[in-house]
Amino acid sequence: MKRNIKRIIFVVAAVAVWVGAFFMTQRLLEPKYMDDLIEGALTAEYYDETTKHDVIFIGDCEVYENFSPVTLWENYGITSYIRGNAQQLIWQSYYLLEDTLRYEKPEFVVFNVLSMKYGEPQSEEYNRLTLDGMELSPVKIKAVEASMTEDEELITYIFPILRYHSRWNQLKSEDFEYFFKKDKISHNGFIMRADVRPATTFPEPEPLADYTLPATCWEYLDKMAALCKENDIELILIKAPSLYPVWYDQWDEQIVEYAQKNGLAYINLLDKCDEIGIDFYSPETADTYDRGLHLNLSGAEKLSNYFGGWLCSNYQITDHRNDPDISAVYSEKSADYYAMKEDQLRELSEFGELKSY
Amino acid sequence: MKKTVSILLILAALMCMLFVGCGDSTAPSAEATPNAPSAPAKEYVFSYNGISIPMKAEAAPIVSQLGEPLNYFESESCAFKGLDKIYTYASFELCTYPVDGVDYVLSVRFTNDTVSTAEGISIGSSLDSLNTVYSSSVAVGETGFTLTGGDSSLAFILDGSTGAVTSVKYSANN
Numbered sequence: 001m002k003r004n005i006k007r008i009i010f011v012v013a014a015v016a017v018w019v020g021a022f023f024m025t026q027r028l029l030e031p032k033y034m035d036d037l038i039e040g041a042l043t044a045e046y047y048d049e050t051t052k053h054d055v056i057f058i059g060d061c062e063v064y065e066n067f068s069p070v071t072l073w074e075n076y077g078i079t080s081y082i083r084g085n086a087q088q089l090i091w092q093s094y095y096l097l098e099d100t101l102r103y104e105k106p107e108f109v110v111f112n113v114l115s116m117k118y119g120e121p122q123s124e125e126y127n128r129l130t131l132d133g134m135e136l137s138p139v140k141i142k143a144v145e146a147s148m149t150e151d152e153e154l155i156t157y158i159f160p161i162l163r164y165h166s167r168w169n170q171l172k173s174e175d176f177e178y179f180f181k182k183d184k185i186s187h188n189g190f191i192m193r194a195d196v197r198p199a200t201t202f203p204e205p206e207p208l209a210d211y212t213l214p215a216t217c218w219e220y221l222d223k224m225a226a227l228c229k230e231n232d233i234e235l236i237l238i239k240a241p242s243l244y245p246v247w248y249d250q251w252d253e254q255i256v257e258y259a260q261k262n263g264l265a266y267i268n269l270l271d272k273c274d275e276i277g278i279d280f281y282s283p284e285t286a287d288t289y290d291r292g293l294h295l296n297l298s299g300a301e302k303l304s305n306y307f308g309g310w311l312c313s314n315y316q317i318t319d320h321r322n323d324p325d326i327s328a329v330y331s332e333k334s335a336d337y338y339a340m341k342e343d344q345l346r347e348l349s350e351f352g353e354l355k356s357y
Numbered sequence: 358m359k360k361t362v363s364i365l366l367i368l369a370a371l372m373c374m375l376f377v378g379c380g381d382s383t384a385p386s387a388e389a390t391p392n393a394p395s396a397p398a399k400e401y402v403f404s405y406n407g408i409s410i411p412m413k414a415e416a417a418p419i420v421s422q423l424g425e426p427l428n429y430f431e432s433e434s435c436a437f438k439g440l441d442k443i444y445t446y447a448s449f450e451l452c453t454y455p456v457d458g459v460d461y462v463l464s465v466r467f468t469n470d471t472v473s474t475a476e477g478i479s480i481g482s483s484l485d486s487l488n489t490v491y492s493s494s495v496a497v498g499e500t501g502f503t504l505t506g507g508d509s510s511l512a513f514i515l516d517g518s519t520g521a522v523t524s525v526k527y528s529a530n531n
Contacts, residue, residue, distance in 0.1 A: 039436040060436040086436035129436060203430050203443045203450060206466060207524045209501025209514045244432060290433055 029168060032178040037129065038185045039086045043096070044133030045186055051329050052104040054317060055080035057189070058093040059112030062240035065294035069188035070337045071304035077311055077319030082189025085130040087122060088256065090115045090220040092130050095143035097224060100232050101231060107317065109228055110236045113255050114247065115265075116221070119133035119214025121149045131157055131245075136199045183248070187337045192297055194344035195354050199280040199292030211250035218258075225262055237266040241273050241303065243292035246354060265282060267310070271304065276306040297341060314319060370484060400506025403465045403527045404475060405449070412509040412529035416453040416460040421439070423451070449471040454529075466526040474511065474525060484520025487513060505530065 029153050031041030035294055042064060056077060057063040066083035072078040083096045097109060114328065127147045134140040136158065144157040156163035181264060185191070228235040238248055252268055257265035269276070277288045278299055287299025313316055320326045402411045408422045421427075428445035438453030441463070448471045453460040474478035476490045487502070488495055496500045497520040503512040507530075514524035 037436055102527065201428060201430065203445060203466070204429075206526075207514055209512070293432055 001197055005235055009012075015115075016073055022161070026159065026164075027179060028171070029164040030160050031167070032174050032182060033126075033129075033133075033165065034178045034182055034185070035172070035174045037308075039191070040129040040132065040166060040311065041182060041185050042085055042133065042136075042189060043083070043130060043193075044182075045101070045184060046081060046189065047103075047135060048184075048221055049081060049103075049188075051081045052077060053081045053106050053188075055108045055110060055311070056097070056100055057082040057084060057105045057110045057112070058088075058100075058111075059084050059240075060088045060115050061086055061294060062112045062114050062242050063110075064189055064191050065193065066240045066242070066300050067307065068190050068192075068297070068300040068304040068305055068337075070190070070330075072147050072308045072333065073299045073321075075305055075310040076128065076317075078308055078311065078317060079319035079320055080188060080328070082186075084112075085126075085128040085187060087119050087124065087202060088115060088314075090132050090217050090224075091146040092143055092174065094220045094227070095139050095146065096130075096134070097277075099137065099139045099143075102137065102139065102225070105231055106233060108234045108236060108311070108315070109224075110226060110238055112238050112240050113223075114242075114245075116213045116217045116255070117251065119216045121147050124149050124152055127152070128163075132160060163324065172216050174310055182334070187340070189332065190300065191336070191357065192340055192344065193289040193294070193298075193354070194281070194297040194341060195289045196284065196296060197291055198283055198286035198288050199243055199288055202246075202292070205246040208248070211252055211254075213254050221258065225264065235264055237264055239266075239267040239268040239270055240292060241278055243270075245293075263313070269307075272306065277302050297344075342355060370456070401504060401509040401511040401527055402475065403449075403472075405446075405472060410451065410462060410465055410527075411413070412462050412464070412527060416442075416451075416462050416463050419462065420451070420453075426451075443460060464526055464528040464530065478522060478525065480522055480525060482522045484515065484522075487515075487520075 002085055031037070031040060039061075055072070057067055057080065061084065063307060064082050067080075067082060069082065071082050072074055083093075083100060085092070088096070093115065100106070127144075127149070131140065131144055131147060134143060140157070141154065141285060144154055148154065153162075184347040225235055227233075237255060239252065239255070247270060255266055255268075258264075268337075273280075278295070280286055280288050280292045285298075287302060289296035347356065374525050383394075402409055404410065405423070410419055410433065411482065414463055421445060423444070426444040426446055430443040430445070431440040433440055438477075439458070442460060444451045444453075444454045445468070448467065448469050450463060450464075450466045454461040454463045454467075457462075462497060470480040473482075478487055478490055484495060484497060489494065491504060495515065498517060499520075500515055500517050501512065504508055505511075510528045510530055512524075512526045512528065513522050514526075515521065
């Protein structure tokens, strides 16, 4: 009997050691997205939030580069978070919204419509940036199934070691440095860039044989609208003010029609650049860091100020600045925000460019 | 004891399999690669003043032969390193994509009727000539027609009411 118990303990311990070694090895081999490709860390950062949010932005780089939640807080007392990723496709936005609803129920969901142009999964690289950081849940499984390109396998998103095992000979110092804990790279999902690179000229928009936005995208937009309605959330559609890639008038007309038909608000912020005060062209003070593709810090602050004002004048939204608990959390967030801003300005003045960002 | 040792050996073997069992597939790289370039496609190749521009061919020698472009535009892709580049010449635009620091030809799009495909179709060509040259049966009312061969595609956009060619574009296939 004693011998049997000993054996059981030994086997259980061996299995535990193996499982531990498995997950430790997996952790080591997974990309950390800290020194390079920091966008890959965005999805996971959301789970560290300690307070709920009035507004959730979902979409691609046109949300995480263009809106500053700290500005929305400081100017209007609005709490917000950006669940955006590089080339986040609409089905990924939909499932990230479902994922968000596992934790909180915001009053507003703001969806940027640029990704409506992609009707099919685009590349594994972008899928990984968006999905690797998602907590394992049935929602993640559905997100992966909707996103996978031809050669991808679901199991590799559940056990990433099956995908990244060959990284063992590419490990860098960041893989060890961030083994246990990662740095925060965003400000409530906003990636800050304080540098300036004005827009110049763009290639002529390419004519398309068919301007109809893909059927799959409409299906997911329907699902998103239904999910918001079910949860008593106001869905707002936006097109962020990025000058390139082109947003065709024919696409815009379809979104306008959809919004009208479904009783949703839609603002094409490209049409509001003058009102917002966005300047894409001044050599020293332009509000873009990459020639008009994305806004820089000053542009994001202007846009967020405008959007917060628009929200407050069109909807009843609570100003939380008198709530001591939320204020304490956001006071810390603001301090981090300004520390990063100061550091970026220092690098720009010292080196003429951002070196660490 | 033998059983226990067997279990331990199986667990160790499983761990080893994680590293060797899946062959030598590589992790996603730091650059977004449409896919790795292979040998240049033969089927649909644009040629300009004797300079051949196959899709997925290395761009640098071609750009150098084409001379100074009228306009040059580059855009960083979201997150990934490298620039998508667009060179605008008098009659066409050449786009490139980066892989491991080297640019490859992604597409060529005609911008006026002074250039034509190897088979003689240009912007403004009629639907009849298109159908004759490519043995196709595109009807008036259709707005697009694409031919695919190897690593390349040749796409035409057509005027819905007349069938005339309004745009011609060579592209690298994914």
